[in-house]
Amino acid sequence: MTPAAKTTTGPASGQKPRLNQEIVLSTALALVDAEGLDALTMRRLGQELGRDPMGLYRYAANRAALLDGVTELVLNELDVVPDHPDWQVQLRRIAHDLRLLALRHPNVVPLLVTRPLSTPLGLRPVGTLRPLEQILSLLSAAGFAPADALHVYRAYYGFIYGHILNELQELIVDADEDEALLRLGLHRLPAKEFPQLRALAPFLADYDGEAELDEGISILLAGLSARLADPKKTTQP
Incomplete structure (x- = not known):
């Protein structure tokens, strides 16, 4: 009996895999993570994918669309449970998850913070609006x-993004120096x-980004809890 012929399900040897939007955007994100936002151009992305840059316009109309796609891709990593029974636990977890997301993709943080400001709310990619909708649902269910x-939402995200930007900018002049003044250059x-x-x-x-964020969130949640418990301080619909 002759052995069965080998079959292959993938592309033939040397054949490039078929492109799709997911591959294009994930490659764009990897490029930004490695080299920063300025490196993301259609020409450079085409080089990374081994394709003619003109062919990429099927998946993104221009560089602005690429930036929006990268922003959506990163925010899709953020898990929000709008029907969570404990809104404070959920907001604390989201804050820490968003911080970790920013630490994984520090070069994308400027997009997360400033990109929405350049586009009217209703014209933004739906993936960037989903966390807003979910958190509003969570807070409404809590009684706000x-x-x-x-x-x-505005105070919450303003605090988190402010913390993230501050943490990413924490610089040590001399990491091997024991004296704090000298380590930071404050001398x-x-x-x-x-x-x-x-x-x-x-x-x-001794800055600890995780602990600092948690302390700030505790202060914010305590104030929100007190506000929710006092009907006089809430805005009537």
């Missing part, structure tokens, strides 16, 4: 009036003009 839920500041910063050097040098 619609207008208050929007206020909470260069005039002592009489910056006494508070110099005094906080040990705390600044």
Whole structure:
């Protein structure tokens, strides 16, 4: 009996896999992660994919569409459960998940923070609006009036993005230096003009992004919980 002939289900040897939007956007994200936003051009993306850049316009009309697609792809990694029974637990988890997402894709953070500002709300990609809709649903189910839920969302995301930007910009001048003032370069500041910063050097040098975020979220949630418990402080629909 002769052995059965081998069959293959993938493309023939040397044949390039068929492109689709998922492959194009995931490659664009990998390029941004590795080299930054400025590296993302149709020409460079075509090189990464081994394709004629003109063929990529089937999947993204222009560079702006690529940026929107990359933003959506990253935000799709964020898991929001709008019907979670404990809104405070959910908001705390989302905050930490968003921080980890930003640390995985630091070069995309400017897109997450500033990209929405360049487009009217109703014209933004639906993937960028989904977290907003889900969190508004979570807050409404918790008892916040619609207008208050929007206020909470803005304060919540404003705090998180502010924290993320601050954490990503934390710089150590000399990581091997034991003295906090020298590690941060604060010894260069005039002592009489910056006494508070110099005094906080040990705390600044031991910056813990996760713990700092959690402390800030605790403060924010405590205020929101008190506001929710006092009907006089809520905005009536």
